[in-house]
Amino acid sequence: MVLTDIKAGGxxxxxxxxxxxxxxxxxxxxxxxxxxxxxxxxxxLPFGGPFAVEADGQWVGIRRSEAKxxxxxxx
Amino acid sequence: xxxxxxxxxxxxxxxxxxxxxxxxxEYVGNWSGVTVEKKVGMLNNKKGHLIDLPGIxxxxxxxxxxxxxxxxxxxxxxxxxxxxxDASQLERNLYLTIQLLEYGKPVVIGLNMVDVAKxxxxxxxxxxxxxxxxxxxxxxxxxxxxxxxxxxxLLTNEKQENKPLYISYGQYLDQAMESLVAKMxxxxxxxxxxxxALQFFEGNEVVHSLLKTLMPVEELQRIFAETEKLVxxxxxAKSLSYHIRAVRAEYIKGVLDVSLQKGDEVAYTLTDRIDxxxxxxxxxxxxFILFMYLxxxxxxDWIGSPISDLLDGFLTGPLSDGLTSMLQAAGASAFIKAVIxxxxxAGVGGVLVFVPQIMILFFLISFxxxxxxxxxxxxxMDKTLESIGLNGKAFIPMIIGFGCNVPGIMAARTIEQPxxxxxxxxxxxxxxxxxxxxxxxLFVGAFFTQNQALVVLSLYLLGIVIALTLAKIFSxxxxxxEGSMFVIELPPYRIPQxxxxxxxxxxxxxxxxxxxxTFIFGGSVIIWFLSYSGPAxxxxxxxxxxxxxxxxxxxxxxxxxxxxxxxxGAALITGFLAKEVVVSTMNIIYVAPDLHTLQGVMAHHFTxxxxxSFMAFLLLYVPCLATVAVIKKETGSAKWTWFSIIYAxxxxxxxxxxxxxxxxxxxx
Ligand SMILES: Nc1nc2c(ncn2[C@@H]2O[C@H](COP(=O)(O)OP(=O)(O)OP(=O)(O)O)[C@@H](O)[C@H]2O)c(=O)[nH]1
Ligand SMILES: [Mg+2]
Numbered sequence: 122m123v124l125t126d127i128k129a130g131g132x133x134x135x136x137x138x139x140x141x142x143x144x145x146x147x148x149x150x151x152x153x154x155x156x157x158x159x160x161x162x163x164x165x166l167p168f169g170g171p172f173a174v175e176a177d178g179q180w181v182g183i184r185r186s187e188a189k190x191x192x193x194x195x196x
Numbered sequence: 197x198x199x200x201x202x203x204x205x206x207x208x209x210x211x212x213x214x215x216x217x218x219x220x221x222e223y224v225g226n227w228s229g230v231t232v233e234k235k236v237g238m239l240n241n242k243k244g245h246l247i248d249l250p251g252i253x254x255x256x257x258x259x260x261x262x263x264x265x266x267x268x269x270x271x272x273x274x275x276x277x278x279x280x281x282d283a284s285q286l287e288r289n290l291y292l293t294i295q296l297l298e299y300g301k302p303v304v305i306g307l308n309m310v311d312v313a314k315x316x317x318x319x320x321x322x323x324x325x326x327x328x329x330x331x332x333x334x335x336x337x338x339x340x341x342x343x344x345x346x347x348x349x350l351l352t353n354e355k356q357e358n359k360p361l362y363i364s365y366g367q368y369l370d371q372a373m374e375s376l377v378a379k380m381x382x383x384x385x386x387x388x389x390x391x392x393a394l395q396f397f398e399g400n401e402v403v404h405s406l407l408k409t410l411m412p413v414e415e416l417q418r419i420f421a422e423t424e425k426l427v428x429x430x431x432x433a434k435s436l437s438y439h440i441r442a443v444r445a446e447y448i449k450g451v452l453d454v455s456l457q458k459g460d461e462v463a464y465t466l467t468d469r470i471d472x473x474x475x476x477x478x479x480x481x482x483x484f485i486l487f488m489y490l491x492x493x494x495x496x497d498w499i500g501s502p503i504s505d506l507l508d509g510f511l512t513g514p515l516s517d518g519l520t521s522m523l524q525a526a527g528a529s530a531f532i533k534a535v536i537x538x539x540x541x542a543g544v545g546g547v548l549v550f551v552p553q554i555m556i557l558f559f560l561i562s563f564x565x566x567x568x569x570x571x572x573x574x575x576x577m578d579k580t581l582e583s584i585g586l587n588g589k590a591f592i593p594m595i596i597g598f599g600c601n602v603p604g605i606m607a608a609r610t611i612e613q614p615x616x617x618x619x620x621x622x623x624x625x626x627x628x629x630x631x632x633x634x635x636x637x638l639f640v641g642a643f644f645t646q647n648q649a650l651v652v653l654s655l656y657l658l659g660i661v662i663a664l665t666l667a668k669i670f671s672x673x674x675x676x677x678e679g680s681m682f683v684i685e686l687p688p689y690r691i692p693q694x695x696x697x698x699x700x701x702x703x704x705x706x707x708x709x710x711x712x713x714t715f716i717f718g719g720s721v722i723i724w725f726l727s728y729s730g731p732a733x734x735x736x737x738x739x740x741x742x743x744x745x746x747x748x749x750x751x752x753x754x755x756x757x758x759x760x761x762x763x764x765g766a767a768l769i770t771g772f773l774a775k776e777v778v779v780s781t782m783n784i785i786y787v788a789p790d791l792h793t794l795q796g797v798m799a800h801h802f803t804x805x806x807x808x809s810f811m812a813f814l815l816l817y818v819p820c821l822a823t824v825a826v827i828k829k830e831t832g833s834a835k836w837t838w839f840s841i842i843y844a845x846x847x848x849x850x851x852x853x854x855x856x857x858x859x860x861x862x863x864x
Binding site: 142144145147148149150151152153155163164166167168169170171173177178179180181182183184187 | 253254258284285287288316441467468471472478480571574575576578579582588612613679681682683684685686687688
């Protein structure tokens, strides 16, 4: 399952970010988002727009194409 | 004198604290990446300098602003670090703190945003935290100044060296670090060697290049590869950097276990609710445009224009009358009187009249900056910008560019991708800045009295649309993509504080007024002199002046776009200095005693259509001198600087041609 399979308002736990672009992964790591992090989807922008996710009180906007590469499981 | 570096994660309140401790007015805003260059300030007690740096998450930089901060910390001399951490995001913030502690300089920790943490049910025990980290920790609220005095008291140079924090990274990596340290030659002013070795293994680019100057590259590469393999095998880590991160995470967990208490989770209800609206499925972009429209309504119709009128009344009435009688009484010659009244008062006063409108614009931009909306609009725009080869973050420099293009271009430093950054730099000058606003004010007051705000909004949108179109063209031709990236931190909304708003507005407005006192003052004298003298001597008919000659030489070029008079030509040439000089020039050459007469005179020289074409041309043609200088500095390339001048001229001409000829065809 990947992050884009989760609906707005849903929660999930990240299990793999290996396929994500290196720079994006580095930034997500900086923001405390990595394997094992629990995140919830706050908003999904229309027309293939970005996802706003929240992890430990920190909100982050990422592209849908990147969210598709983040593997998650139900938490 | 002690030198104290102010370091911490982005958007944690470093600059807010800097302003309090040094009594400065640096730029504060609620998004990550407000500060993009280092700023030095004198502590209030005059005992030392505080150096405000761009925010960083670690000492390994990804973007240019982060590079400024890490390079300072690694390469420059300072006696102490003041580390600001966000109490509501302690875990993430401590990654940097640990690296600073490992560095070995004395560290004082300012635990900021304790109010936000409390609101979210997070309690930090600063005593325990201080014990664990072996450094002083003080809770503060940089927004209100609470605790900041006590913090200032800790900034003394009693302790010059600190024992670096020692964390074991496991037997294998520890050994590898030791042997690398043993191989490093002695050199002056080097950071602690174990720290260098650790950062090297973590993949820090700045440290890499530093070590390359000390040791053979092949050896470094070999050591790195060997160690990585060993750690992967023995510790089961994915890579060295992952391993290092995991060890730190463990350490931080140990620290937080004793010092942090989380209460029940409280959702950001306010932020949630506002976000429901401003990042709404369909309303996101329309809401942004509506905001802009409201901004111009406030600037023109509701508040700005009435105040400008009052100011105009004062400048052209009591002030010039007073000056005239003073000059009379002092027995000034006709020449001096003409320089002062027809040159300086007309030129400088003509621009000053618009200060109230510009201040209101700055105030509203400051409001957007400090509210937290900035990051949202970047997110809302990302999809659109991605399709033209940019990313959502590029919109932040553009919005700042509405105030003034120079800080806008500087703000592009936070864009990670070099090509996206370059593209943003060369397109930000198309954002209509406040200086151009003064020219629009003059023209819409004369030609579009009914729809002032709407006409100005259309010009701003024109600038955006042209910038986006060009982005598409450039990114698919000369600046082919290297893979775009977009990750943005969305801070919680905050109600902007009056103090911050007023300071930010004043800081921006001050620049405009200063320009009026220097640049525009000088420019007005020169322009007046050129209009007063000619081949035939002094005091000539203005149509036979040097100014008319110069303006007349290029005027035929502008005939097809609607304004082939020498006056328009002369105004546009002087507009390269600073766009508001166009207003000064018009005031001088149309010799009008006040704003309304000037607008009346202009009605003889322009039609509504040619006035609109003129405004569009002024919006797009060459960036002003200060902007050109900053483009040169930020791109470091003469080629791109020339490029941004030349493409702007071309595009301005084409757009104005379409507006004017198209408008004529349509019967305007
Ligand atoms: N509630 C609250 N807000 C704060 C506090 N300190 C700063 N802020 C707000 O946080 C935002 C960021 O402040 P800045 O001082 O610009 O942060 P910075 O660390 O310099 O940010 P960068 O330059 O982007 O790294 C502003 O909106 C401040 O008003 C605090 O203690 N409490
Ligand atoms: Mg700052």
